[in-house]
Amino acid sequence: MRYLIGIDLGTSGTKTVLFSEDGIAICSATEEYPLYQPHNGWAEQDPNDWWNACIGTVRKVLADSGVNPKDISGIGFSGQMHGLVMLDEGGNVVRNSIIWCDGRTADECAEIMKKVGEKKLVEITANHALTSFTAGNILWVRNHEKENYKRCKHILLPKDYIRYKLTGELGLEASDASGMNLLDINTRTWSKEVLDILEIDAELLPKVGESSDIAGTITPEASALTGLAEGTPVVYGAGDNAAAAIGTGVVESGKAFITIGTSGVLFAHSDSVAVDINGRVNTFCAAVPNSWAVFGCTLAAGMSLQWLRNNFFQAEMDTAKGLGKDVYTIMTEQAERIPIGANRLIFLPYLMGERSPILDPNSRGVFFGLSAIHTKYDMLRSVMEGVIYAQRQCLDIHREMGIEFKEIYATGGGGTSPLWRQMIADIFELPVVTIQNREGPALGAAILAGVGTGLYPSVPEACNKIIKVNDPQMPIAKNTKEYTPYYELFCKLYPGMKEGFQTLAKL
Numbered sequence: 001m002r003y004l005i006g007i008d009l010g011t012s013g014t015k016t017v018l019f020s021e022d023g024i025a026i027c028s029a030t031e032e033y034p035l036y037q038p039h040n041g042w043a044e045q046d047p048n049d050w051w052n053a054c055i056g057t058v059r060k061v062l063a064d065s066g067v068n069p070k071d072i073s074g075i076g077f078s079g080q081m082h083g084l085v086m087l088d089e090g091g092n093v094v095r096n097s098i099i100w101c102d103g104r105t106a107d108e109c110a111e112i113m114k115k116v117g118e119k120k121l122v123e124i125t126a127n128h129a130l131t132s133f134t135a136g137n138i139l140w141v142r143n144h145e146k147e148n149y150k151r152c153k154h155i156l157l158p159k160d161y162i163r164y165k166l167t168g169e170l171g172l173e174a175s176d177a178s179g180m181n182l183l184d185i186n187t188r189t190w191s192k193e194v195l196d197i198l199e200i201d202a203e204l205l206p207k208v209g210e211s212s213d214i215a216g217t218i219t220p221e222a223s224a225l226t227g228l229a230e231g232t233p234v235v236y237g238a239g240d241n242a243a244a245a246i247g248t249g250v251v252e253s254g255k256a257f258i259t260i261g262t263s264g265v266l267f268a269h270s271d272s273v274a275v276d277i278n279g280r281v282n283t284f285c286a287a288v289p290n291s292w293a294v295f296g297c298t299l300a301a302g303m304s305l306q307w308l309r310n311n312f313f314q315a316e317m318d319t320a321k322g323l324g325k326d327v328y329t330i331m332t333e334q335a336e337r338i339p340i341g342a343n344r345l346i347f348l349p350y351l352m353g354e355r356s357p358i359l360d361p362n363s364r365g366v367f368f369g370l371s372a373i374h375t376k377y378d379m380l381r382s383v384m385e386g387v388i389y390a391q392r393q394c395l396d397i398h399r400e401m402g403i404e405f406k407e408i409y410a411t412g413g414g415g416t417s418p419l420w421r422q423m424i425a426d427i428f429e430l431p432v433v434t435i436q437n438r439e440g441p442a443l444g445a446a447i448l449a450g451v452g453t454g455l456y457p458s459v460p461e462a463c464n465k466i467i468k469v470n471d472p473q474m475p476i477a478k479n480t481k482e483y484t485p486y487y488e489l490f491c492k493l494y495p496g497m498k499e500g501f502q503t504l505a506k507l
Contacts, residue, residue: 002073002455005058005228006445009050009079009159010240011035011099011262012306016057017442018065018072021455023466025439026067029060036096041103041353041361044096047085047161054162058226069229075166075218076449077237078244078441079159081179084137086152087161094151097158098137101263101299103353103361105136108143112136112181115197124194126178126185128279131353131361132299135181138200155204159237166226167216167234170206174285175242175293177208185273185292188285211238211287212451212459235452237445238287241265241295246444248409248435249467251288251460256398256405258424258432259440260414264301264387266394268294268403280357281397287448288459294403296356296394301387302413304349304365305331308383312376331380332419338381340482345369345378346490347386348497357393358494362505368493385483387414388423389490395428407431407472411440418473426479427487431472 002021007014013032017025033049062069086094098104112129113121121129129136134157142149156164157176164170174188182200184191188208195202209215215236223230237243241259245267248257256268270292275283281296300307305328309317313331320327346368353361367379398404410432414420425432437443447462456462 001071003067003071004073004446004449005075006442007054007075007077008442008445009077009162011080014050014053014057015442016061017439018061018067019446023437023443025437027061027065029057031056043099043102045099046096047093050158050162051165055225058228062227069227072232073455074233074235074449074453076235076445077159077163078240078445079157079176079237081176081239082132082134083158084134085156085158085161087154087156088151089153095148100132101352103131105131105140106361108136108139111139112198116194122275122277124184124191125181126273126275126283127181129181130355130359132355133179133181135198152204163215163234166218166222168219169216171209171215171236172206173209173211173236173238175211175287176239178284179239185283185285209236210289211236212448214452233453235449237448240441241267242287242293243441243444244411245269245293246287246447246459246463247440248411249463250409251463254405257409257411258391259412260301260387260420261412262303264298264391266296266391268398268405270294274401274403276397276401279359281394294398296397298349298387298390299353299355300349300351304351304383304387307351308380332417334377335381335384336419338377340479341486342378342382342385343374345374345382346486347382348493349386349390357397360501362501364501384420385423388427389487392427392487393491407433409433409435421473425473425475427483429475429480431474433472434470436468436470
């Protein structure tokens, strides 16, 4: 029996999963790490925390499974996107990584749009300059931390830093690199034109591979730290959403998935480049060669629920610990008792600003309609509904672009919640399908490793063999009718508050 490892480097923690060659999860381990917010709207993490979590989780799955490391055919990655990792000449981290939900670079994004030009930037990179994208972060360090910028000799993304630590090889891959505002989306290579205009030295950026290409092998040093066999092949892997697409079988046109993790993403596969000229949703390279993805991202999806849990549900956290239950199970049981519309309370999930579809780093979370009648359970229901309303706005844009699908796959932590899945089905008016294997991004990473090492002939063929689905959760027409006026009001709220958000940001 041969095995594969998928390492999913997330925002809240790193999860490592050991799979058999037929895609069955044998063993997994997760280690969490902190998020640093030195100022309102900023978000950073220490890449050394990621590396330590990788070491710890790999060692644990090897120990708990008893699998001989020499029987592991390959290792793949899924990773949080956009985070800026700067290394010096010796490969040491220069500063904490500015990660995907950081909103500090509004001025730098305006600078990019002005210098490159909106039309040209979209033609080349398929996207507007957004505060979460890496190019703005690079310019911010250059503008505000000149010494750190001078020290920087290599730029990587989060998962690519971990792969570098395992293999000693520098490299990026197309699915993640296309979220930097620096990649030519058509050729899947760095855009010399954009780099020259922005005066970013091309030598800072390593070569770009495809997700299932072998990027290197485990070094003796990494072997000693992790327990992995020296020489084990490591593929490039993919950005978290591109990997999740592989792990849910969304590898051909007409298929899409929704994930509610820290962020929320609606992701549709495309065999051709499709771009929203207004930048309300993003177009990136997919992890399947010669294919692309169109998706919208809600920055604080599961993060909104986590924020509510941490600040209002301590009693439930204590109860869950005592009973050995997941606190979110207890919370959603309470949310089910609240009627649709949360007793006329609507939540805008803009805790970290917002990306799709409003593109406003200055927006902030709002409870609209809060009154003395409401309890924390109404707030809970409204948070869950507000996250799905935000995702429904992205669905509307997909449909406007002519991207259609008849069902949607659900993954991520939110995908495990029957209540959240029913909300998706009712608000989207689509059947919601789940995968029997719930490992999503980690499974996608392992499949990519299997393709790269020859266990599977191609990504689609591997998915056809491995991915098995459960019966769909169908929309309930009565619920859809009840949600509709709340969704319509949700769509009207941000335009009425936009000016106020800008004023608030200046206070």
